[in-house]
Amino acid sequence: MSDLQRFDRVRAVRYDGEHLQLLDQRRLPATQTWLRCTGAADTAQAITDLVVRGAPAIGIAAAYGAALAARARLAESTDPAQFSSGWAADLALLQAARPTAVNLAWALQRVAAVCAGLDPQQTAACSLAEAEAIAAEDVAANYRMAELGAAFLAPGCGVLTHCNTGSLATGGLGTALGVVRAGVAACRVSAVYAAETRPWLQGSRLTLWELLEDGIDARLIADGAGAWLFASGRAQWLIVGADRVCANGDAANKIGTLAHAVAARHFGARVMVVAPWSTVDLATAEGAQIEIEERAGEELLAVAGQRIAAPGGQAWNPVFDVTPAGLIDVLVTERGALEKPDVAGIARLAAQAD
Numbered sequence: 001m002s003d004l005q006r007f008d009r010v011r012a013v014r015y016d017g018e019h020l021q022l023l024d025q026r027r028l029p030a031t032q033t034w035l036r037c038t039g040a041a042d043t044a045q046a047i048t049d050l051v052v053r054g055a056p057a058i059g060i061a062a063a064y065g066a067a068l069a070a071r072a073r074l075a076e077s078t079d080p081a082q083f084s085s086g087w088a089a090d091l092a093l094l095q096a097a098r099p100t101a102v103n104l105a106w107a108l109q110r111v112a113a114v115c116a117g118l119d120p121q122q123t124a125a126c127s128l129a130e131a132e133a134i135a136a137e138d139v140a141a142n143y144r145m146a147e148l149g150a151a152f153l154a155p156g157c158g159v160l161t162h163c164n165t166g167s168l169a170t171g172g173l174g175t176a177l178g179v180v181r182a183g184v185a186a187c188r189v190s191a192v193y194a195a196e197t198r199p200w201l202q203g204s205r206l207t208l209w210e211l212l213e214d215g216i217d218a219r220l221i222a223d224g225a226g227a228w229l230f231a232s233g234r235a236q237w238l239i240v241g242a243d244r245v246c247a248n249g250d251a252a253n254k255i256g257t258l259a260h261a262v263a264a265r266h267f268g269a270r271v272m273v274v275a276p277w278s279t280v281d282l283a284t285a286e287g288a289q290i291e292i293e294e295r296a297g298e299e300l301l302a303v304a305g306q307r308i309a310a311p312g313g314q315a316w317n318p319v320f321d322v323t324p325a326g327l328i329d330v331l332v333t334e335r336g337a338l339e340k341p342d343v344a345g346i347a348r349l350a351a352q353a354d
Helices: 040-048 055-076 080-095 102-114 120-150 176-185 202-213 223-231 257-266 343-353
Strands: 013-015 020-023 034-037 157-161 189-195 218-221 237-240 244-246 251-254 270-274 320-323 330-333 336-339
Touching: 013 055, 013 120, 020 055, 034 040, 034 055, 040 055, 040 080, 055 080, 055 102, 055 120, 080 102, 080 120, 102 120, 120 176, 120 270, 120 330, 120 336, 157 176, 157 223, 176 189, 176 202, 176 237, 176 270, 189 202, 189 223, 202 218, 218 223, 223 257, 237 257, 251 257, 257 270, 257 320, 330 343, 336 343
Parallel strands: 157 189, 157 237, 189 218, 237 270, 270 330
Antiparallel strands: 013 020, 020 034, 244 251, 251 320, 330 336
């Protein structure tokens, strides 16, 4: 086992041959609980409720949800017209679960495309095979991105990461956290900092848990401490994932990413966005066109069901922001690493693989 493989132990999305099993990320790190999904409705609800989160993991879960839905529709009827209309409704339900992460729609479109023109029985079989292929390809992509991203890191550097982009957010090693792991394995990263990531505390609960499970020494910081971290010279890189990368290189990621990127640029640190090619949305020209999900204000006003804000207070709760391409030094996908991403560079990556 290589040094990098020893960090690849967690699988948050599993198919057991009958059901989709999701590690409930709302309950980590206190409890490791698995939620079983049997069809489109409960899979969509799990995505909406953040049982599973992280753009690649959402796509994988949605693909399996589509396959489970096809099997359920086949059990109801083998009539092609009835099956087709029912399955289309299932796919629409899954696609509506969360709007910002493009991987969800990409995975569902891929499953639908491979099943086009097939009869109900063939659709049930092929949709499952495609879901399994999507999951396996993500594992391979994680390793490729880890290798490409770590090559940019100078020995002894410090890294800040935001939200969770590891095994819990993907099919395997992780995107941004995969690069961090590869950097540690290659003795290039000497200090890892994780921002807490309000309001769901993915950095505190999930990223820190993953790093400690790996035996990687890490420090948690408040979201607002990122600028001072860069100012102090403790971190030379901000390495984050993305839920959507536009054709011009703008990248949507968890709320708070933009503030870290602005601070990094001001204090001379570099910014790396790591995301599979499925996250690149060539149909969206720029970040202003991205639909930014807004969730209930109660997520900010309370923690674990306990109100912490002043009674009567209200909140605005966008859960993503967009970092302009001009603030991104390196975009890493499994198709290649692109410095100073822009329209021309992303078009080259698209063309070289097509």
